[in-house]
Structure formats: C-alpha cells, structure tokens
Amino acid sequence: NAGVTQTPKFRILKIGQSMTLQCTQDMNHNYMYWYRQDPGMGLKLIYYSVGAGITDKGEVPNGYNVSRSTTEDFPLRLELAAPSQTSVYFCASSHTGQYSNQPQHFGDGTRLSIL
Amino acid sequence: AQSVAQPEDQVNVAEGNPLTVKCTYSVSGNPYLFWYVQYPNRGLQFLLKYITGDNLVKGSYGFEAEFNKSQTSFHLKKPSALVSDSALYFCAVRFNTDKLIFGTGTRLQVFP
Numbered sequence: 001n002a003g004v005t006q007t008p009k010f011r012i013l014k015i016g017q018s019m020t021l022q023c024t025q026d027m028n029h030n031y032m033y034w035y036r037q038d039p040g041m042g043l044k045l046i047y048y049s050v051g052a053g054i055t056d057k058g059e060v061p062n063g064y065n066v067s068r069s070t071t072e073d074f075p076l077r078l079e080l081a082a083p084s085q086t087s088v089y090f091c092a093s094s095h096t097g098q099y100s101n102q103p104q105h106f107g108d109g110t111r112l113s114i115l
Numbered sequence: 116a117q118s119v120a121q122p123e124d125q126v127n128v129a130e131g132n133p134l135t136v137k138c139t140y141s142v143s144g145n146p147y148l149f150w151y152v153q154y155p156n157r158g159l160q161f162l163l164k165y166i167t168g169d170n171l172v173k174g175s176y177g178f179e180a181e182f183n184k185s186q187t188s189f190h191l192k193k194p195s196a197l198v199s200d201s202a203l204y205f206c207a208v209r210f211n212t213d214k215l216i217f218g219t220g221t222r223l224q225v226f227p
Contacts, residue, residue, distance in 0.1 A: 004158070033214075040124070040219060040220075041219060042205065042217040042218055042219040042220055043159075043205070043217040045214055045215075048214065058214065090158055090159070092158075092159075101147045101164065101166045101209075103149055103151075103161040103164060104159075104161075104215060105161070106151075106158030106159040106160070107158050108156070108157050108158045109156075109157075109158055
C-alpha cells in the first residue's frame with residue numbers, strides 16, 4: 001500500500017513551458033486534492049475532485065487544469081509556466097462522505113522551479 | 116469569513132519540557148479540527164483530529180490537543196518534547212464542506 005505517490009519529485013521549467021504533475025493513490029479514495037505550499041503561506045487549494053469525472057476549483061485555480069478519468073489518478077497541468085508558479089505542490093486524498101471527518105493523506109510533493 | 120490562525124511562526128522549547136503550539140479558528144457551526152506535521156522534504160502527516168466528545172484528544176507520537184469551544188481554540192500539546200519533534204506543524208479546519216482550511220504553520224524547534 002503505497003498511499004499517495006507524486007512524480008516527479010523535482011523539476012525546473014522555463015517560462016512558457018508546460019508540464020503535468022502526476023498523482024496516483026491506491027487507497028480507493030474518491031476525494032482527491034491539489035495544493036500548493038509557499039513559505040509562510042500554508043497550503044492553498046488549487047483544485048479538487050469528489051470522484052472520477054468530477055472536478056472543481058479551489059482557492060487558487062488560475063494557470064492550472066486538472067482531469068480525473070479514474071479513481072486512482074488526478075494529474076495537474078500547467079499550460080504556460082510562470083515564475084509565480086514556483087512552489088511545492090502536494091496531492092492528497094481522503095475517503096468519501098460529505099462533511100467527512102476522515103483525514104487527508106498526502107504525497108511527498110513536487111518541488112517546481114520556473115526560471 | 117471562516118479562517119484558521121496559528122499566531123506563532125516559531126516555537127522554541129528545550130528537550131524534556133512541555134510544548135504548546137497554538138491554533139484558533141473563526142467559524143459558524145461545528146467544525147472538524149485536525150493537526151498535521153511536516154518533516155523536511157515530506158508531505159503532511161496526520162497527527163490527530165477532534166470531531167465531537169471529549170475535549171482532550173490524543174494522537175500519534177505522544178501528542179494531544181485540547182479543544183476549547185468558548186475560545187475557539189485547538190492547541191497542540193506534548194508533556195515532554197523530543198529533539199525529533201522538530202518540524203512544521205499545521206492546524207486545519209473543515210467547516211461543513213469537503214475542503215480543509217489550513218493555518219500558515221508553526222515551526223517547532225526543540226533544543227537538546
């Protein structure tokens with residue numbers, strides 16, 4: 001049981017390039033989330049999904065896109081990388097249930113630098 | 116607006132001494148409250164949660180947290196700190212939604 005797996009762990013992009021951050025979970029969780037973590041700012045929700053085929057915007061969605069074709073996978077796409085997107089990105093998942101009291105499980109993050 | 120505050124950027128404590136990491140929240144209704152810990156170059160790990168019931172919640176690694184409804188606080192505590200407890204700690208709250216709101220984090224430094 002690997003939990004939440006994120007790839008790559010590190011990446012350097014040039015301004016204007018695109019890339020996809022991969023996230024997969026093997027716990028059969030139907031809720032999945034993408035966050036970015038900036039120093040002193042805590043975690044900000046980018047997008048989330050309540051199940052395959054369903055996604056919704058979080059607090060800071062601009063410049064990102066997501067898809068959820070399977071329960072296991074929730075990739076995050078950067079189409080035109082900008083320096084403001086330099087951050088550490090975390091994927092998380094949790095069990096179902098509206099107003100669920102179950103904790104989220106996090107991957108180890110992707111550290112992205114855009115130069 | 117619903118919010119979570121961790122008023123201290125850093126907490127320093129000597130090994131063996133008790134520690135407290137503070138968290139307060141602003142909400143209408145009954146929230147679910149969580150504490151997570153983050154070690155360098157790792158994701159967040161769940162420590163404990165408060166849903167309902169006893170105001171003192173026990174979690175992993177000897178940590179506990181006290182829920183105080185009148186003060187809207189959920190402070191993290193440990194009776195005797197270890198150097199290995201040094202990490203970044205996040206308080207998070209869920210208010211009748213599918214989303215968590217995180218505090219900005221408190222860095223705990225335990226000195227030998």
